[in-house]
Amino acid sequence: MRSASDILNAHRGDPTRLVQILRDAQHACGNWLPARVLSEIARGLGLPRARVEGVAGFYAFLNLKPVGRFRVLVSDNVTDRFAGSAETCGALCQRLGVKRGHVRSDGRVSVDFTSCTGLCDQGPALLVNGLAIPQVTGERLDQVVRLIEADTPVDEWPADLRRVQDGVRLQGPVLGATLEPGAALHRVLHASPDDVLATLKDSKLRGRGGAGFPVATKWETCRTAPGDSVVVCNADEGEPGTFKDRALLMRRADLVVEGMTIAARFTGATQGFIYLRGEYEFLLPHLNEVLSKRRAAKLLGTGICGDRGFDFDVDVHLGAGAYVCGEETALLESLEGKRGVPRHRPPFPVTHGYLGRPTTVNNVETYADAAVIFGLGLEAWKALGTEQSSGSKLLSIAGDVERPGIFEVPWGTTVREVLKLAGAGSVKAVQVGGPSGELISPKELDRRIAFEDLPCAGAIAVFNESRDLLEVVVNYAHFFAHESCGFCTPCRVGTHVATRSLDKLRQGRGSSAELAELGTLTRLLRDTSHCGLGNTAPNAWRHYLDKFPDDLARRLQAGFVPAFDVDAALVAARTARGETP
Amino acid sequence: MTAKVRVATTSLAGCFGCHMSFLDIDERILPLLERVTLDRSPLTDQKHAGPCAVGLVEGGVCNEDNLHVLREFRAQCQVLVAVGACAINGGLPAQRNHFEVGDLLRRVYTEEPGLTRRVVPDDPELPLLFDKVRPLHELVKVDYFIPGCPPPAEAFWAFLSDLLDGKEPRLPKGAIRYD
Amino acid sequence: MSSFTLDGADVAFTEGQTIIEAARVAGRFIPSLCAHPEFPAHGSCRVCTVLVNGRPMSSCTTKASEGQVVESNTAALNRDRQALVQMLFVEGNHFCPGCEKSGACTLQSLGKELGVTSAGFAHESPTRPVDASHPDILLDFNRCILCELCVRASADVDHKDVFALSGRGLHKHLIVNAESGRLADTGMSLEDKAMTVCPVGVILKKRQGFSTPIGARRDDVQTPRQRLEAGRKP
Ligand SMILES: Cc1cc2nc3c(=O)[nH]c(=O)nc-3n(C[C@H](O)[C@H](O)[C@H](O)COP(=O)(O)O)c2cc1C
Ligand code: SF4
Ligand code: SF4
Ligand code: SF4
Numbered sequence: 003m004r005s006a007s008d009i010l011n012a013h014r015g016d017p018t019r020l021v022q023i024l025r026d027a028q029h030a031c032g033n034w035l036p037a038r039v040l041s042e043i044a045r046g047l048g049l050p051r052a053r054v055e056g057v058a059g060f061y062a063f064l065n066l067k068p069v070g071r072f073r074v075l076v077s078d079n080v081t082d083r084f085a086g087s088a089e090t091c092g093a094l095c096q097r098l099g100v101k102r103g104h105v106r107s108d109g110r111v112s113v114d115f116t117s118c119t120g121l122c123d124q125g126p127a128l129l130v131n132g133l134a135i136p137q138v139t140g141e142r143l144d145q146v147v148r149l150i151e152a153d154t155p156v157d158e159w160p161a162d163l164r165r166v167q168d169g170v171r172l173q174g175p176v177l178g179a180t181l182e183p184g185a186a187l188h189r190v191l192h193a194s195p196d197d198v199l200a201t202l203k204d205s206k207l208r209g210r211g212g213a214g215f216p217v218a219t220k221w222e223t224c225r226t227a228p229g230d231s232v233v234v235c236n237a238d239e240g241e242p243g244t245f246k247d248r249a250l251l252m253r254r255a256d257l258v259v260e261g262m263t264i265a266a267r268f269t270g271a272t273q274g275f276i277y278l279r280g281e282y283e284f285l286l287p288h289l290n291e292v293l294s295k296r297r298a299a300k301l302l303g304t305g306i307c308g309d310r311g312f313d314f315d316v317d318v319h320l321g322a323g324a325y326v327c328g329e330e331t332a333l334l335e336s337l338e339g340k341r342g343v344p345r346h347r348p349p350f351p352v353t354h355g356y357l358g359r360p361t362t363v364n365n366v367e368t369y370a371d372a373a374v375i376f377g378l379g380l381e382a383w384k385a386l387g388t389e390q391s392s393g394s395k396l397l398s399i400a401g402d403v404e405r406p407g408i409f410e411v412p413w414g415t416t417v418r419e420v421l422k423l424a425g426a427g428s429v430k431a432v433q434v435g436g437p438s439g440e441l442i443s444p445k446e447l448d449r450r451i452a453f454e455d456l457p458c459a460g461a462i463a464v465f466n467e468s469r470d471l472l473e474v475v476v477n478y479a480h481f482f483a484h485e486s487c488g489f490c491t492p493c494r495v496g497t498h499v500a501t502r503s504l505d506k507l508r509q510g511r512g513s514s515a516e517l518a519e520l521g522t523l524t525r526l527l528r529d530t531s532h533c534g535l536g537n538t539a540p541n542a543w544r545h546y547l548d549k550f551p552d553d554l555a556r557r558l559q560a561g562f563v564p565a566f567d568v569d570a571a572l573v574a575a576r577t578a579r580g581e582t583p
Numbered sequence: 584m585t586a587k588v589r590v591a592t593t594s595l596a597g598c599f600g601c602h603m604s605f606l607d608i609d610e611r612i613l614p615l616l617e618r619v620t621l622d623r624s625p626l627t628d629q630k631h632a633g634p635c636a637v638g639l640v641e642g643g644v645c646n647e648d649n650l651h652v653l654r655e656f657r658a659q660c661q662v663l664v665a666v667g668a669c670a671i672n673g674g675l676p677a678q679r680n681h682f683e684v685g686d687l688l689r690r691v692y693t694e695e696p697g698l699t700r701r702v703v704p705d706d707p708e709l710p711l712l713f714d715k716v717r718p719l720h721e722l723v724k725v726d727y728f729i730p731g732c733p734p735p736a737e738a739f740w741a742f743l744s745d746l747l748d749g750k751e752p753r754l755p756k757g758a759i760r761y762d
Numbered sequence: 763m764s765s766f767t768l769d770g771a772d773v774a775f776t777e778g779q780t781i782i783e784a785a786r787v788a789g790r791f792i793p794s795l796c797a798h799p800e801f802p803a804h805g806s807c808r809v810c811t812v813l814v815n816g817r818p819m820s821s822c823t824t825k826a827s828e829g830q831v832v833e834s835n836t837a838a839l840n841r842d843r844q845a846l847v848q849m850l851f852v853e854g855n856h857f858c859p860g861c862e863k864s865g866a867c868t869l870q871s872l873g874k875e876l877g878v879t880s881a882g883f884a885h886e887s888p889t890r891p892v893d894a895s896h897p898d899i900l901l902d903f904n905r906c907i908l909c910e911l912c913v914r915a916s917a918d919v920d921h922k923d924v925f926a927l928s929g930r931g932l933h934k935h936l937i938v939n940a941e942s943g944r945l946a947d948t949g950m951s952l953e954d955k956a957m958t959v960c961p962v963g964v965i966l967k968k969r970q971g972f973s974t975p976i977g978a979r980r981d982d983v984q985t986p987r988q989r990l991e992a993g994r995k996p
Contacts, residue, residue, distance in 0.1 A: 037941045037943075038941065040941075041941045050917075050923035050926065050939050051939050051940070051941065052923060052924075052925065052926035052928075052937050052938060052939035052940075053923065053926050055926065055928055055937055056926040056927050056928040056937065058928075059928030059929045059930070059937075060928070060929070060930050066928075324930070341927070341930075346803070346805055346823045483931060483932070484931060485931070486930070486931040486932070487930050487931070487934075488908070488929070488930045488931045488932065488933070488934030489806050489934075490805070490806050490807070490808050491806065491807050491808050491809075491846050491849050491850060491907075492808055492846060492849070494853075494908075494931060494932060494934065495849035495850070495852070495853050495883075495932065496849065497931070498886075498931070498932045499849070499852075499883050499884075502884065515724070519883070522845060525842070526842055526845055526846070529811065529818040529842065530808040530811045530818060530820075530842055530846070531808070532805060532806070532808070532820075562723060562724040564721060564722045564723075565717075565721040565722070565884040566717075566721065566884075568650065568722075571713045571714045571715070572647065572711045572712075572713060572714075573714075574683060574684045574685040574714045575684055575685065575688065575711045575712040575713070575714070576711060577685055578684070578685040578688040578689055578703045579688075579703050579704075579705040579711075580703070580705060581705070665880065668857070668858070668859055671879075671880050671881065672851070672856070672857070672880075672881055672885060673885070674857065674859070675857070675859070675860065677857070677887070678857070678860075680887045681887075681889045715887060717885075718880075718881065718885065720880060720881075720882075721884050721885070725880070727879070728879035728880035729879065730879050730880065732858070732859035754877070754879065756874065756875075756877075759873075759874045759877065759878075759879060760874070761858035761859075761864070761870055761873065761874070762858040762859045762861075762864045762865070762870075762976070
């Protein structure tokens, strides 16, 4: 077993690597971080102990209390629910003899839910000690139970059980790119910065992570800001229902790193990071292999492509279970070894990012797109898309469709076309862009996926007539409450209050009082939250309330309903009296 | 002269301190009584409320009986007012909320030294305790709140004067107190 | 000197000042909780949200700039502030009648200032321990509003790092710098700056509670708004 000091040495005693250090220490300590170990790490890094504990306490995958030596986490996205995740969770608990959220008395195993793990096309999915196990039903579920009871370490589980499909159903210029490693980079190598900038501008490439910020502007600001700049690839992909970066990193990791290297060439960065969500730990060996190959081919490292002034390398950092770390400034905090709390902006990362240095943060797909633009040429790119949304977009489609998976389509494709591609039958509603996006009704299927109409970072979840939309809304609202970083009042408390109102509605105990409360929360979160998470959290419920009045009306009570279940609140006293409740 | 307005008051899990503070409006009680008829109230000893314009409730909801009375008030009163810290956030009685109520009952009635009969009282006449002491607004719709422990006499006076004058009641700044 | 308008009145500022700082110097009150004149802005309570040229922004983190039109005292913003204060009340356990800080508590006086008469939302009633391990100091976590002033004071002024935050979301909470988790095992002492900054009743000196009679306490004498406006230049 590795000691704390071995681990600290492996990370050069570098406090910015605290999250990585805690991950490794937890692995060495049987899946949790005892108080003594936190003290040792703090001493080794010269940090206050409380700060180390505070960081460990922030991330869902870091445990300050013992969990099972097999920690089984069941993905709790609503599409996993509809694929039977609750049944899978129940069956696992029953077969393994453990209560959800507890540790079995022999310490062997614990089972709980976790936020969407990005395997929605292969649900219900598990993470066992961090490694993804797709499609856990039937015989595969039996296998998981047997392996745990046999105490077989997860790394030794059959490859077949751990195999994740890339899920690609429809290729476009990015997924289908047959560029040789370095092909795009060579074009940039000999172009002047002005030419590169002109191409970027002309391409009208906008960020694919959600906000759609023009790439040319971001890169140029970073290039001209004083200081050693940094290139960061945002592979946190935490928005429930989004799994297109997973596919890109499985199939086109080389292209992504090539895009990062082009950004480095342009901005003058020598250091790069891929911030990979903890749920995608299974991709780490593959990514490291891609990076090594590129180093060997002189496409990374010092003197890239034989140019002695061109040094750039990339490190993969793993997240540890925090959606908010997809927000770029929270991501940077996490990269620096801190709690993933979003920073105040301005200043923006492009001028003051990682360790105060100018930093380009882009989504996985954005970098791949950039490489394609330079590799295949502008014309092919501009042939696709709309006025304000150029090129292609990767969509990850899940839920009630025959062919869930990844579809690369031109921007401007209508929802109806998308549904046809994936094979949707009856449609009650479609969530576009995940919980922070928009729920659309069947009347809106001719809307276009484009920045001009329906912006979408990738997630499309389809719900058929048999689904309870309020279950969807409740699931999404709980997601935000669980993922709120807790920094600011409206989001910390408001997301939680919203879950209570929505739970009440779902139980048929809601009334106009709950609707009024949700209205207040919608406004408050939108207007006063510190970051995008809180600003967009109300999207989880407001579209449903606005667009599905009939569905809602069926569930409302006419009068006031108490905040809690009055009879249940008397059970304890009845029992104490010896009455059978 | 216009008809008098019926007002009911009661104390649930409270200490009657709010009622005492109400009486601190002193001689202003006389002009008030010219405009108001007291219905159910500890001051009248009337046991049930009839239809009233205003109900003032002090104390939180600690047991079944509190809830029963609160519901009667809500049904009978056009305007229901939560009066004082206990009615508004549970107050002092809510300090028990961090204990499991079953444990509390067992500790107090079966484990304390010097008890002769070690059973949790089970007379059906005794109201069952809720797991937690709750403020009124978690159980019924509450129209107004007069905070304070107790609220100052000034708050009662200002509030009722506005209401009787047909104005939207507003507490003057100095009359809002939390202690 | 440059200036912006706050609810129609001109407010002068110097380069680099935030809106709330400039307003404070000018004796104009913008409600706030986690802002403290001696520390950089924190921006977590969101109570100081104002409209800057029509857009909601926290006035403690937004730099003043020439010609800005800032609105603070609007009915909608004050309703938002009420809701934020109510959220802080239901998130913890606040029983002012039994709190030593009552009468000198920023949360309490802000609630009164904004006309908050009830908690509005359902109470969370969390179970939070009290740390009485230290011989001179009591920590009552029930009242913590997570403003991090103690964290910042202990780190930046006292250089002791006694406090930090752990957990996230509604489970976010204050911790102390000791493997035992007890304040007695940290370097905290009565002379620390961290003793003086808590806006609410968490960090308390033992054996001196309720020493000031009701009516004579800090906010009984003058509310925070009155104190600030007393310094207003004509
Ligand atoms: C709560 C929250 C979560 C986010 N998650 C992600 C994410 O997982 N991946 C991503 O690329 N961008 C995410 N973003 C957007 C990033 O902050 C940032 O805008 C993006 O990485 C910039 O890259 P782009 O311009 O290439 O899209 C998130 C934003 C917020 C507010
Ligand atoms: S809105 Fe506030 S609490 Fe929510 S994630 Fe952002 S900073 Fe954290
Ligand atoms: S901290 Fe302030 S608001 Fe909370 S109980 Fe004490 S006096 Fe009241
Ligand atoms: S103890 Fe006081 S100063 Fe520290 S975070 Fe809590 S409320 Fe703020």
